[in-house]
Amino acid sequence: MTTVTSAWTVPSFRLFWSAGALSRLGAEVGEIALPALTLITLGATAMEASWVRTALVAPFLAVTLWFGVVVDRRPRRPLMILADWVRGILLAAVCVLALTNTLTIPVAVGAAFAIGTMTVLYQLADFSFLPQFVPEDALVDANSKITATESAIETAGSGVGGLIVQAVTAPVAIAVNAVGYLASALLIGRLRVTEPPPEPATAETADRPAASPSTVAERSAIAEARDGLKVLIRHPILRALAAEASLWNFGHEILMLALAVQMLAGLPAGPLIFGAVVTCGGIGALVGSLLSPRLTRRFGYGRSLLVSLIVGNTAPLIGMVIVAFIPAVLVPGLAVAFLLSGLGSGVADSQSTSIRQLALPAEFRGRVNAGYRLVSWGALSIGAILGGTLITLIGPVGAAVSGAALMALATVPVALSPVRGIRAINEVAADRLGED
Incomplete structure (x- = not known):
């Protein structure tokens, strides 16, 4: 049976969790507020809305590798505080301009x-920071609690965001997003964790004694970033x-942009309806994240992860196909699809995050996670710009079905990999840089 210890026993985790909850609450409101700001307040076309969305996610392609090196070279807490302050101030400025x-x-x-x-910087630092003060046997529970909290906030935040946009306009909702980031920065500033100095490593020497600091200083950021990609590709x-x-991200970006255009710009109560549908996904994710530790203990990582991906990744496609043939069931059909999709994602997210964190030595987490973010989150920018093009060419329903189909295909790489055979987390940690 897999051992899972409660993360609440770690005092620093409770403060870290609180900061993340406030940040996430603002961000969830922003998920509804930003497309509403562009489509309703600014009267943007689908293509213009895709430009704004592409700009928001393009940094995952542009700066992820570089920031991965920065995160491995510097203390993570100050980077997270900086990212929160900058995001909060910029969003406040957008609110005033609007x-x-x-x-x-x-x-x-x-x-x-x-x-x-700044979101790229925060997420890379956050990923590498958590394992520094949470023991390995509590890491699964910590990630599960974070996922559950994010899901609960997604449930409330999306609905609240839609309500705020509907009642008092998108700029006010943007202000709520700003407050969440600023509050998070203040809480992280109170967190007292002694971060160990960075440990030098390369893809070729990860199993050997660490090199001297002077050797690491001579290595270029490009070389270190390349090492991260090498480890990611060969693992x-x-x-x-x-x-x-x-x-999944590629398809989801297309799906969500298409639904935003269809609902926000095409329905009188669009913000409320769009928020309600997204809220259903949050409800499912909350339930799934709460079940994740129990399923992990009962069935092991691989089996529960694979089944949850099959359910979560396929549900949007089934829902969109039904909606395409029966438009009258748009809202209930999507609500059920998002509920099931969230359920699968909630189970899978905490498990996959824990596997990724423990499959690597600490000195490699930043840059390998940067490589992971580059390919996974970098797909968002491609999906955003392609989504605008597809909506223009084939309409929002056709684009949404296309995006959902890509999400369904996302399960295939995991189904064909060694992931499905993982029973306990120590099986991953014991072979941190395993090769084919």
Whole structure:
């Protein structure tokens, strides 16, 4: 049986969890507020909305590898604080410009790129920071609690975001997003964790004694980033998880942009309906994340991960096909599809994150996770710009079905990989840099 210890026994985790919850609450409101701001407040076309969304996620392609090296070289906590402050201030500025009718699409694109850049930095630092103060036997529970909290906030945040947009406009909802980031920065500033100095390593010497600091200083950031990609590509488990995440993100970006255009721009109560549908996904994810530790203990990592991916990744496609043939069931059909999709994702997310964190030595987590983010989150920018093109060419329903089909295909790399045979987490940690 797999051992899973409660993360609540770690005092630093409770403060870290609180900061993440506030940040996530603001971000979830922003998930509804940003497309509403572009489509409703600015009156953008589907293509213009895709430009803003692309700018928000393009940094995952542009700066991920570089930031991965930065995260491995520097303490993570100050980087997270910096990212939160910058995001909060930029969103507050966007709110003021929108309320004074001086916000334009080019300005929104520029602000989105800067905010996305700080999001990359925060997420890379966050991923590498958590294992520094949470023991390995509590890491699964920590990730499960974070996933459950994010799911609960997604449930509330999306609905609240839709309500705020519907009642008092998108700029006010953007302000709520800003407050969440600023509050998170203040809480992380109170977190007292002694971070060990970075340990030098390369893909070729990861199993050997660490090199001297002077040797590491001589190595270029490009070389270190390349090492991270090498480890990611040659590790069969991480490679499969990265392929799954890339396909899922690619398809999900197309799906969500198409639904935003169809609902926000095409329905009188669009923000409320869109928020309600996304909320269903959050409810499912909350239930799934709460079940994740229990399923892990009962069936092991691989089996429960694979089954949850099959359910979660396939549900949107089934829902969109039904909606395409029976438009009258748009809202209930998507609500059920998102509920099932969230359920599968909630089970899978905490498991896959724990596997990724423990499959690598600490000195490699930043840059390998950067490579993972590059290929997985980098797919978002491609999906965003392609989504705008598909909506223009074949309409929002056809584009949404196409995106959902890509999400369904995302399970294949994991099904064909060694991931499905993992029973206990120590099986991954024991072979941190395993090769085919």
